[in-house]
Amino acid sequence: MAEVVEFADLEVLPLDALAPRERILKTASDLFYRFSVHSVGIDRIIAESGVAKMTFYKHFPSKANLVATYLRHKSAVWFQMLETATQQPGLTAQERILAIFDALDGPFRSPAFRGCPFVKGLAEFGPEADTPDVQATITAYFEGLRELVASLVEPLALPKPERAVIQILSLIQGSIVMAQASRDPLLAEANREAARLLIEGAVGTGASHR
Amino acid sequence: MAEVVEFADLEVLPLDALAPRERILKTASDLFYRFSVHSVGIDRIIAESGVAKMTFYKHFPSKANLVATYLRHKSAVWFQMLETATQQPGLTAQERILAIFDALDGPFRSPAFRGCPFVKGLAEFGPEADTPDVQATITAYFEGLRELVASLVEPLALPKPERAVIQILSLIQGSIVMAQASRDPLLAEANREAARLLIEGAVGTGASHR
DNA sequence: GCAAAGACAGACAGATCTGTCTATATCGCC
DNA sequence: GGCGATATAGACAGATCTGTCTGTCTTTGC
Incomplete structure (x- = not known):
């Protein structure tokens, strides 16, 4: 805090x-x-x-400490943005999930966008690095994101919520990677649509929601 | 060659x-x-x-040259695996795309799996690095993957093929990132199913295929 | 069996990295 | 206005990095 x-x-x-x-x-x-x-x-x-x-x-006290602090900073800003986007009043449960992709569209268009700091962190400080602070921060980010998506998926009462969580998370991370690699302006919108189709398709196979 | x-x-x-x-x-x-x-x-x-x-x-002649060669090696092996998986005889156009996710399932379960070398490459050798060989190799990989997916999507004759390509690519890259971060055994299957839903959902909005 | 090519071992240069230390200057507060 | 805390400037140590160089040994082809 x-x-x-x-x-x-x-x-x-x-x-x-x-x-x-x-x-x-x-x-x-x-x-x-x-x-x-x-x-x-x-x-x-x-x-x-x-x-x-x-x-x-x-x-x-050390560079590793600065790196961990940098990642905690990025994490705090990013989660704050996500919560602002997803907790807007008046949104349905489904719209809250799609709001994530709307929130991504802006960053994707910024020339300063360089992808996800935590994916990059994983690339530089993998499981065999000896910087526990840094690795713990990265792990906490991914866990936090998973929990956030799970909390948004849960009210949909889908038949296989954990599968939907995986799919949404993959779409989010995938769109971030693709934005870094290709900068296609359609990215956020295409993946928002993908998420919508996935949710509605999963709903179709038998569960109530709202 | x-x-x-x-x-x-x-x-x-x-x-x-x-x-x-x-x-x-x-x-x-x-x-x-x-x-x-x-x-x-x-x-x-x-x-x-x-x-x-x-x-x-x-x-x-230099470390950068070795790095570029390393990435070309990884790219060749990876594309060879993808082509083996997607070009199996007897597959429908849709099954060829889904075969990518089946091919991912094995690597995802390997304890040696550490994610995508090119996403990691992008993290270490971004647009501002002065290693043109390395960056060109990374760019070529992403472009090659895009072309491969586009060639698999094209026979489906979807109404918005470029959108489907983006979605499939995002699912692929996203599942790779998630596999690195969480090692959930359901990952490949969940994303295979996501791709299937996306394709069939897109088909539904008006086009012939097979 | 011998010559030529290639591999080995390891010292070396120069740059750069993290982290420590000393000594001086500046700022806030009473 | 003066004192204590904090910041500045920059030298320094020790490790590590890429890349070069000098020799010696091994292998291979004829």
Whole structure:
């Protein structure tokens, strides 16, 4: 919870108006996301955030700690966006799920879009890496997303809810990967439609909903 | 075409029976896939492949060249598997598409499975990296997959084939990401079913096929 | 059996990485 | 206005990275 507050306003303020810790985190976040974690050294983060090395190590005891903090930040922002989108009042249960794809459309069109930080994290810090903090953060993200989708699928009372959860999750992650690889403007809409068909098709095989 | 031949038998022979070039490539391939490219240094590849440093640099002028070769290898093996699966005689056009998900089920269950090398490649060598060979190989992979799926969708004569291609591609990539993140044994089957529903649902909206 | 080509072992250079340390400057607060 | 906390600048250590170079050994073809 302090986790969320500490990142407040990170997106809007100019860099030099931020306190050192936030300046470091924002700089690192941008660089890690654009170039990958292993491609960006501490020295570069320090130089671009205009901070002294000792200041950096006072706030972040190690690079791994900074990476974990970066991922927690991305996770918090992303889940907040998802919850805003899916919890809008007046939506049916089905519309809440489809709202995820509507929320993806904007990011997909941004030139700064570089895919999912956690898929990238999995690529750089797989199961054999020795950075438990980082891996735990990545695992928590995927688990959190699964729980969110499961909570949205449950009110539909589908005959095989866990299958629908897998399908929706695959569509979400797949569309993010494809957006990164191809930048097709139809992506979000096509996958929204796919999700709709899946839900309605599953409903057809025998269950009440609303 | 020489590209494919040069990797022949790389998967089966014991390491020390291979010629130096193949030994290097197999060692690098395993290490890159398990630990990520940036986490594995040339020295480690040389040590584990039991080769001299000069021998390495004779066969691969740089690490980037080795990485590109590694990705071309993975691409060739993967497309060969896909073509074997989808071109089986006696399959309908729809079954050819679903055969992709059947082909994925085996790899998903392998403990050595670590996701898609090209998604991981995109994570480590994004658009701002200065390794054109590597990036071109990654781009070619995604383009090749798109073309393969498009060629399988086309005979279905769907009303919106490009939309179906996007949806199928997203399901494929999404299931690969999810398999890496969660290892749910239902993944391939659930997404196969999703693809089937999508195709049949799209057909329903007005077109002949077979 | 011998010459030529290729592989081996390992030192070396130069860059870069994470993390530590010292010494100086600046800022907030009473 | 002065004090304590915090930030700055930058040298430094030790490890590790890619790529080069020098020799010696092994294999292979004739």
